[in-house]
Amino acid sequence: MRARSAALSFLAALGVLGLVQGTARAAPLDSLLAAIAAEETAPAERVRLFMKRGNVADVYYIDRIRPGRLRVLKNPRQNGLEMIVIDDRQWLRTASGWNAAPAPTGTAPQAALSLSAVLKNGLTGAVERTEPDGSRIVEGEVSWSAASACKGKLRVRIEAGGRPFFLDFDGDCASKPTVFHQAMSYAGGFSIDPPN
Amino acid sequence: MTSRITTLRVMTAHLQVIGFVLLALCAARPAVADATVTACASDKQTGAGTNLAQALAAGGVIFFRCPAGSVIRISDHYDLPGPVRIDGGGTVTLDGGGVARTFLTARQNIILRRITLKGFARIHGRLGNLPGILLAFGDAELDAVSVGSSDGPFDLLHKGTVSGSSFIGNTGVALKVSGAASITGSRFIGNEEALFMGEGSLRNCNFQNNSKGAVRISGLDAAAEIMHSTFTGTRGGPALAMASQARLAGLSVNVRANQFTDNAAGAVQVFDSVAEARGFNLPAATINALLRLPPARFALSYNRFSGNGGDRGAAINADLTRAAGLASTGDIFTGNTSTGDAGGVFATAGALTLTHAVLRGNRAAGRGAAIMAGPAAQISVSNSLVIGNSGGDGAIAGGAITLANVTVAQNSAAGLSLVAPGSRVVNSIFAGNQPANCVRVAAGVFQGRNAVSDASCPGVAPSQPALDTFFVPEPGSAAARDGDAAVCRATPVNGVDLTFQARHDPAGCALGAFERAPAAKLSSRTDRREAHADAADDFTERDGYHPPPLTTGSPGNPSPGTPSPGIPTPDQPSADTLAALRGLGVDFSVPDRDLREWLANSEFTPYPAITTVLLNLLRPKGLRDLVFLDVIVFNYEHAPGVRSPREVRDVNLDVLEAAIVEGYNTRHGTAVRAFAEVMR
Numbered sequence: 001m002r003a004r005s006a007a008l009s010f011l012a013a014l015g016v017l018g019l020v021q022g023t024a025r026a027a028p029l030d031s032l033l034a035a036i037a038a039e040e041t042a043p044a045e046r047v048r049l050f051m052k053r054g055n056v057a058d059v060y061y062i063d064r065i066r067p068g069r070l071r072v073l074k075n076p077r078q079n080g081l082e083m084i085v086i087d088d089r090q091w092l093r094t095a096s097g098w099n100a101a102p103a104p105t106g107t108a109p110q111a112a113l114s115l116s117a118v119l120k121n122g123l124t125g126a127v128e129r130t131e132p133d134g135s136r137i138v139e140g141e142v143s144w145s146a147a148s149a150c151k152g153k154l155r156v157r158i159e160a161g162g163r164p165f166f167l168d169f170d171g172d173c174a175s176k177p178t179v180f181h182q183a184m185s186y187a188g189g190f191s192i193d194p195p196n
Numbered sequence: 197m198t199s200r201i202t203t204l205r206v207m208t209a210h211l212q213v214i215g216f217v218l219l220a221l222c223a224a225r226p227a228v229a230d231a232t233v234t235a236c237a238s239d240k241q242t243g244a245g246t247n248l249a250q251a252l253a254a255g256g257v258i259f260f261r262c263p264a265g266s267v268i269r270i271s272d273h274y275d276l277p278g279p280v281r282i283d284g285g286g287t288v289t290l291d292g293g294g295v296a297r298t299f300l301t302a303r304q305n306i307i308l309r310r311i312t313l314k315g316f317a318r319i320h321g322r323l324g325n326l327p328g329i330l331l332a333f334g335d336a337e338l339d340a341v342s343v344g345s346s347d348g349p350f351d352l353l354h355k356g357t358v359s360g361s362s363f364i365g366n367t368g369v370a371l372k373v374s375g376a377a378s379i380t381g382s383r384f385i386g387n388e389e390a391l392f393m394g395e396g397s398l399r400n401c402n403f404q405n406n407s408k409g410a411v412r413i414s415g416l417d418a419a420a421e422i423m424h425s426t427f428t429g430t431r432g433g434p435a436l437a438m439a440s441q442a443r444l445a446g447l448s449v450n451v452r453a454n455q456f457t458d459n460a461a462g463a464v465q466v467f468d469s470v471a472e473a474r475g476f477n478l479p480a481a482t483i484n485a486l487l488r489l490p491p492a493r494f495a496l497s498y499n500r501f502s503g504n505g506g507d508r509g510a511a512i513n514a515d516l517t518r519a520a521g522l523a524s525t526g527d528i529f530t531g532n533t534s535t536g537d538a539g540g541v542f543a544t545a546g547a548l549t550l551t552h553a554v555l556r557g558n559r560a561a562g563r564g565a566a567i568m569a570g571p572a573a574q575i576s577v578s579n580s581l582v583i584g585n586s587g588g589d590g591a592i593a594g595g596a597i598t599l600a601n602v603t604v605a606q607n608s609a610a611g612l613s614l615v616a617p618g619s620r621v622v623n624s625i626f627a628g629n630q631p632a633n634c635v636r637v638a639a640g641v642f643q644g645r646n647a648v649s650d651a652s653c654p655g656v657a658p659s660q661p662a663l664d665t666f667f668v669p670e671p672g673s674a675a676a677r678d679g680d681a682a683v684c685r686a687t688p689v690n691g692v693d694l695t696f697q698a699r700h701d702p703a704g705c706a707l708g709a710f711e712r713a714p715a716a717k718l719s720s721r722t723d724r725r726e727a728h729a730d731a732a733d734d735f736t737e738r739d740g741y742h743p744p745p746l747t748t749g750s751p752g753n754p755s756p757g758t759p760s761p762g763i764p765t766p767d768q769p770s771a772d773t774l775a776a777l778r779g780l781g782v783d784f785s786v787p788d789r790d791l792r793e794w795l796a797n798s799e800f801t802p803y804p805a806i807t808t809v810l811l812n813l814l815r816p817k818g819l820r821d822l823v824f825l826d827v828i829v830f831n832y833e834h835a836p837g838v839r840s841p842r843e844v845r846d847v848n849l850d851v852l853e854a855a856i857v858e859g860y861n862t863r864h865g866t867a868v869r870a871f872a873e874v875m876r
Contacts, residue, residue: 048741050734056816059733061744076744078727078812092662101662101670157737166737185741 028126028138029119032156036115038163042066044188051180053173069192084195091195098195118144123154134160142169150178230254236262236288238269248290249274252300257281260288270316273297279304279334284311292316292346298326305334308341318348318368327351327372335375343370356393358382363390376418384410389433394420395447401425404836409433409461413449414469416442416492421450428457429837434465435504440519441469441489448493448520455500457850458837462506463532466494466514466522491520498526501540502850503533509542509568510534510558516546516573526552534560537593538568539585545572552694553580560588565609569594571616577602578688581667581709582611589613590635599624601679601689603667603708610635612653621646623679623689625661625669625708626653644680647707661707668710676712679705727815732772776811781819781876786826802829802840809847810856817876823859831855 039045047062058080061073068087074080082093091098119142126140136158143151152171159165168181231254234245241247248268251258255278260266264287271293280302284290289312292299296317300306308330316328329349330336336350337357343349348368356373361382363370370387373379377396384390384401388408391398395418403410403426410430413420416439427435435456438449456463470486494514501511510532514522522543527550529540539558541550548569555566562568565585569575577592578600585591590613591604597614603625604611611629612621614637621642626633627649634653642653647661662670669675684705685691691699693711705711735742773795777783784791791803798804806829832855833840841847853871860874861867868874 046741046743048735048744050729052734057729057731057733059729073744075727075729075733077733078729080727099662099664099670100660101673166740168737181735181737183735183737183739183741190743 028128028140029123031128031136031158032119032123032126032138032164033116035156035158035162035164036119038161039184042163042186044186044190046185046187046190047182048184049180049182051178053178054176063190063192065190065192071192084192086192086194089194093195118142131157135165142171149174152178230257230259232259232261233268234261236260236266236268239271239290252276252280255280257283259283260285262288265289267291269293270299271295273299273301275301275303276306277303279306281307281309282311283307283309286310286340288312289314292328296320296328296347298331299328300330302330302332302334302336305336306330306332307337307339309337309339310341312342312344313349314343314345316346316349325368332356348372356396363387374415377420397421397423398425399423403427403430403435405429405431407432409437410435410459412437414439416447416449417444419447419449421452422454423450423452424454426455426457427459427463428455430459430461432461434462434506434513435459436463437465437467438492438494439469440466440492440516441486442492443489445490446493447490448495451494451496451499453498455850456502456504456511457500457848458503458505460505462508462510462513463501463504464496464499464512464514465509466512466516466519468515468517470518471515489518491518493520494522496522496524496527500528500530500850501532502528502530503848505533505535507536508534508562509538510540510560512541512548513538513544514542514546514548515544516548517544519546521547521549524548524550524553529553529555529558529566531557531559533558534562536560537562537588538564538566539588540564540566541575542568542570543573543575544570547574547576549576549578549688550580551578551688552696553577554694555580555582555591556584558585560585563589563613563615564593565591565607567592567594567597569597571595574598574618576600576688579692579694579709581605581694583607583667585609591629595619600683601693601705601708603627603663603710604629604633605663605667610652612637612641614638614641621653623683623705623707625663625667625675627661627663644683645678645707647675647678663708664713666710666714667708668713669706669708671712675707677704677706679707681705684711727812730772730776773807773811777807777825779818780811780814781822782810782814782825782828783822784826785824791826798842802833802842805841805844805847806832806852808844809849809852813849813852814875819856819860820874820876821860821864823856823863823874827859827862828852828855831858 043066045064049060049062051058058075061076063071070085072083084091088102089100091100122142122144124141126138128136128138130136137155139155142154150171150173152169155168156164157166163186164184166183170179172178231246231251233248233251235241235247239248252274255276266287267289269291292315294315294317296319298319299316313329318328319326325348327348327350328346332352333354335355336352338361339359341361343366344364346366349366350371352373354375356375356377358379359381363384364386366387369389369392370384372392374394377393379398379401381400384406385404387406390403390406390410392412394415409432410427422436470483473483473486504510506513511529516522532539537560539560540555558566565588566582567575574596576598580602582591582602582604584606586608588609590610591607593613595616596618599621601623605625605627607629610631611626611633613635619641622644625647632652633648633650637653639654642656646656647659648656649658649660651658659674661675662673664670681702681704683689684699693699694709695714697711699705699711794801794803795807832838832851835851835855838848838851839846857868857871857874
């Protein structure tokens with residue numbers, strides 16, 4: 001998990017993403033892959049992800065400090081779960097307080113799913129345009145399958161610095177209307193520490 | 197001719213015999229004749245019509261032809277030699293005028309139906325008291341009878357059947373039944389003491405705000421049961437007191453599926469009649485007779501004890517010295533508080549077993565925040581959860597205690613504190629108890645396999661059991677597989693867990709209360725169901741990244757400082773709240789502006805706190821049909837013994853559910869009783 005993009009690896013953990021065969025136009029795809037690579041090397045990243053499948057909505061806040069520190073907060077307004085991973089140790093906040101445990105070793109490499117792989121194999125009809133502020137927008141159709149088959153429209157805004165800034169998906173997963181969008185920040189200025 | 201004369205003589209003789217027999221029969225039985233009372237001012241009203249005194253003298257069935265709301269003043273007492281049925285038709289009140297007398301003495305069966313009685317006072321005599329309304333030597337039935345403002349009104353010495361009746365605001369004991377009792381669907385509100393009974397059945401009754409105790413059971417000649425009843429706001433004595441002995445051997449009292457809430461002097465008490473008699477300085481002969489009585493057995497199951505108080509054992513205070521034991525199965529103890537020992541369960545002596553119990557959030561100033569065993573008691577706890585209790589010297593404390601597959605976690609008290617030998621702990625989890633998991637626990641108490649999160653329990657190496665939000669060992673964790681299968685199969689664990697899920701793996705089982713996460717159906721009934729995001733959590737590209745709102749507390753239990761979906765804060769309008777409520781079947785009958793103001797005012801209104809809990813309670817399904825929020829809040833605030841909440845933690849979930857059900861029934865003309873029935 002720690003080797004992958006925070007946001008997308010989280011989607012993979014949710015079983016949303018999977019591989020399908022497909023083709024993508026080279027130029028927009030290259031822009032996206034470069035953006036993802038830039039995201040994965042950012043020393044600090046914060047992600048706000050809203051996902052709605054059918055009538056069930058969840059919001060995640062994912063903080064990452066490389067190397068080795070991750071915090072995931074789910075539905076904080078509803079006092080949802082919180083997880084902190086620091087190196088090989090993880091803490092899960094439950095009703096009984098913080099539970100510490102060894103961090104899971106993660107998904108096996110062959111099953112690991114990356115946004116890059118999804119895009120390489122599932123993005124079709126992609127177009128790219130540059131906005132007045134220097135950012136670029138890549139739009140296209142994307143499909144993948146893992147626990148469920150998903151298909152829909154993907155729209156990614158890439159900041160002038162080359163990292164993804166906003167990602168939006170609107171489609172269906174397992175025949176259920178599914179939308180998710182995520183906003184990223186690379187500003188830093190936060191820390192991830194073990195709970196008290 | 198001679199023949200005819202002879203025949204006539206024979207016939208005459210026969211007729212004389214028949215007449216004699218009829219005469220004898222009439223002499224043996226009082227005259228029984230139906231009567232309708234038409235004199236509606238007083239029992240001895242003169243003038244035209246039949247008054248009550250005349251009707252009672254005739255006996256039989258007595259009706260009233262009186263204008264609705266008639267009050268008949270009673271000026272005498274009546275001895276009824278024959279069977280009588282008095283049917284007020286729902287229109288008549290009999291008023292005793294506060295004079296001390298026994299209005300009716302029934303030598304044979306008596307039925308009172310659809311009648312209201314008030315202002316009757318008992319006779320206080322040297323040899324005892326006589327009831328104010330009815331002293332019944334035969335069977336007595338009260339059907340839809342309302343009794344108020346009377347003193348010690350009923351003493352039913354034989355079989356007593358009571359249904360659909362109300363006993364409100366009486367002094368003394370509102371109802372005494374010495375024979376077999378069958379009491380259903382009746383209310384006992386604001387009396388000094390509500391009901392004394394022996395054997396028989398008490399079902400679907402409501403006891404509220406009785407000031408010296410609610411129900412007392414003693415002198416069993418057969419089994420007794422207390423079922424599906426509510427006991428709320430009892431003061432001055434326990435809600436349910438039961439003598440530890442019966443008149444015959446092998447008898448039991450079953451107490452099942454009742455709710456005990458906010459009773460200040462304890463919920464359930466098992467008392468020792470001998471000790472009580474000694475306390476009253478009764479003669480030695482009486483005490484010797486009591487000593488010879490056989491023990492009774494007590495079975496409590498699926499009761500809910502919440503918010504009760506007391507000076508010892510706020511939920512259960514059992515002196516089982518002379519009892520055949522008490523077994524509690526599936527009872528839930530939450531938020532009970534003792535000013536002395538045992539916030540939840542206390543046993544002075546004898547054997548008490550707790551299985552499939554949840555003890556949460558109880559508090560004691562003395563020993564045993566949740567459970568306390570007296571020096572002569574043996575308490576066995578299995579398949580149970582003891583969590584979040586506070587104060588006291590130990591969540592579980594005292595003498596001989598056996599724990600098997602028990603989870604003791606997150607108590608603000610030592611998990612186990614012992615003062616006597618003879619305890620045993622096996623297959624259990626002790627995690628996160630403060631200041632330590634064990635205090636004064638001798639070596640050898642912890643046997644077999646256990647998990648303890650610190651080094652305070654002799655003989656157990658510290659380990660960190662990974663528990664989820666339901667205190668279930670995480671799948672794959674050591675606690676999920678380290679249990680001794682033989683213990684799990686044997687009594688008292690009996691091959692199941694807290695929620696009766698099978699522990700069927702012959703190679704091992706989970707430590708603690710749960711074998712695995714409870715089934716979805718069960719978990720969805722808790723107040724910890726997962727709450728999802730709502731429209732207020734959505735954002736646009738223009739919004740971009742924003743850090744999460746600050747949170748405190750545990751998942752699923754919003755803390756006071758945690759904004760919940762759409763809960764208004766001074767700078768946040770309540771539109772989201774109203775939309776979220778509407779989506780869950782809650783609207784309002786007051787002006788929109790008023791409601792918004794209330795929702796934004798947590799200092800002076802209960803709306804923010806109740807709404808927060810309401811949203812979590814109703815998610816995700818919502819109500820079957822609309823209920824007004826302001827009606828729910830009104831019902832909640834007017835529930836007996838309930839404070840208007842200003843914070844989430846002050847909202848009583850049971851009261852809130854009842855308030856919703858009441859609002860639902862009022863609006864839709866239904867008679868739903870269970871909260872689950874109003875949910876989609």
